[in-house]
Amino acid sequence: MRGTQSINHLGHLTIGGVDTTWLAQSFGTPLYVYDVALMKQNVNLMKQAFEEFPVQWQIAYASKAFSSVAMYQLVDQLGLALDVVSGGELYTAIQAGLDPKHIHFHGNNKSEQELSFALDQGIGTIIVDNDFELDMLSELTVARQQSVDVLFRITPGVEAHTHEYITTGQEDSKFGFNVNDQTIENAVRLAQSHSLMNLKGLHWHIGSQIFESMGFVTAIKNMFGHIKAWRDRLGFTPEILNVGGGFGIQYTKEDDPIPLDTHIREIVQQIQQASEQLKMPVPEVWVEPGRALVGEAGTTLYTAGAKKHVPGIRTYLSVDGGMTDNLRPALYQSKYEAMNASKADIKADQTVSLAGKCCESGDMLIWDACLPETLPGDLIAVFCTGAYGYSMANNYNRLPRPAVVFVENGDAQLVVRRETYADLVRHDLDYTLSLSGVGNKS
Template identity: 50%
Template structure:
């Protein structure tokens, strides 16, 4: 079993994370429970910043908060010197409420509403990543009304197809995101941004996809974007000061996943940028990137309590846990793979192959197929690894199931950073029209 970060099996045969025995965490906080290894989160952040420092390039590492956005995570990102990218007013609100510096916030999204744009303008965020012509016109108009000039990057699709799931590929021509580089749309977008009275064009943004295990896609994207920047300077006299290459750096979920060391991704990006710019005597821009999954993904573990089981002789044995697609929809969405162990009997020999089912009323609510485990019983604890990214972020109340609590663990201490939802939380926003209220019965 591959264990990430500070995870280990202690003398009692229990899984321990951040110096905390997870059986104790289950007793204190209940299950399902998201457990975040804070030390590993900080380590991952530092791997990126230290790798860039070695290149000598100017850079910003912005945490992609869509992967996991809670106030405590925003605090960690700030303490580690990261910037922050947000894609909604909810993420922006969370960041601002956490005290994250507005000037280090970048606002993404393909359909920012006027209210969201105004909220970001009033907060004086550092940069908008403009996705389309409608947004560009709206942003310029709203900034003009407020007498502000705002920094923008233009999101472009460079025509690089990452080798990943279709739903998380974003750099290809046929994408809902960005201005297309190949058909001239990106060039026209630069022209309009330059002409806009209240926009300051810093450069361009590109994101080719997620969970990428090779450098060639990033290298190709750099070369295409650098060539575009050089062409813009030659034809429009505009020199980009920033090129943002997004995120997408893969992590190890299961055996067979082969992510590269962070430094290898960064070095490939830097070498391609330096080579492209040097060949054209183009001033080296500041490089921005946006890791999300690669910061928090393998730092997260979800702890479940095993309930029922169903053995179909000659077919399959199902083990059901007290969570499922409501706290981790990724297997249902992307056929994502995960690894797991019995957290309270981690040294026991695996003697059977089972499939882990969730408790939602859906046949597709399956977390893991064909997992080797010791013979489990009701009340055992199952730890599913690498659930730090897009699990809490995508969690839902389907079947009116309450979303789990989140704890940060570090140096033997567990801090509750998101409380478990209560039954009252589930119905808090419900309203009953007067005509549906029960009438008092006359006696």
């Protein structure tokens, strides 16, 4: 059980003090349910760890993990900054009423229109990813006579995943300036001589679902080697170091990530120590967690439907959602755990494989889940779906995207409406080519 999850006297799973069977009846299924108290707890854990150090810091929520107006408003209330990676995420943040100064704009292929939109809004920071973008931004700032703060995204030569990290030297990645490449030095020189682009510092992101801090620490050590060289050669000292996100969470019992506050302490200590060695002021430390703030706080509720027993092989139990609301199992073979939320007090002693309802054999949510005897109509809760669930949701097979509710202290609030069939055809237009005869437009 995570966060505020509990089992009530009816044997139903509750989240945020709300009975999940009531949520399903009131809002329908599939349904994403977010435990607001758990999101707040995650944020506080990180904040308290930062507060132990005499450093300037910032937590920016990586909103690709779950983006919606209400989520952005919660992030703002909690005093976090926001990381967006597209004009659409930025637009959502503006609609949510966020101060653009608290927003960072990421992305490896920002369009001129997106950069202009960001400048129109008075964006806080642009994380410049490559020299193509740098030139475009340079021209835009000059044409508009508008200044902007920038960080340069670097591929730091370290790639981390779960317990493993690899030092790759020249990293093969579509993101960022290569750390060993001349283009980064040229970019620093350009920014230094530019009157409107304020180069504030550097950004890197070494991966996702990272369980240990060794990868973060190694990246910092590597980067300080380069920071020394750039200081000596170019006179550039970063005021801000943004070490990205990627802090791992516990999807299943097999996952054992270190706590969020431990990550923060190890990152800050390493940056302090490396700065002291170079006798440079300790830069502001920025982090960009997505999954770690919202992943475990999200649960998806499904209604059980068809059951198929393949003798001697397995039992399939289909639910009313699947790869349309949770793409991760099909995309990355990600593992999840589930519970029969309407029989949460009954011993789970049967093995069934939870299938989605899409026309793909690969649309399996969980292979070999452990549930009690489950009948059609029972409520299934799949845990830990708060990150990259709704944000990767899609309309494959023309399934409407589910609703999202926030729960806290016994209250539930709908924060994203369920799509309707009418929504599915909202942007479709009639076929009319045949009415105008055989056209020759060449």
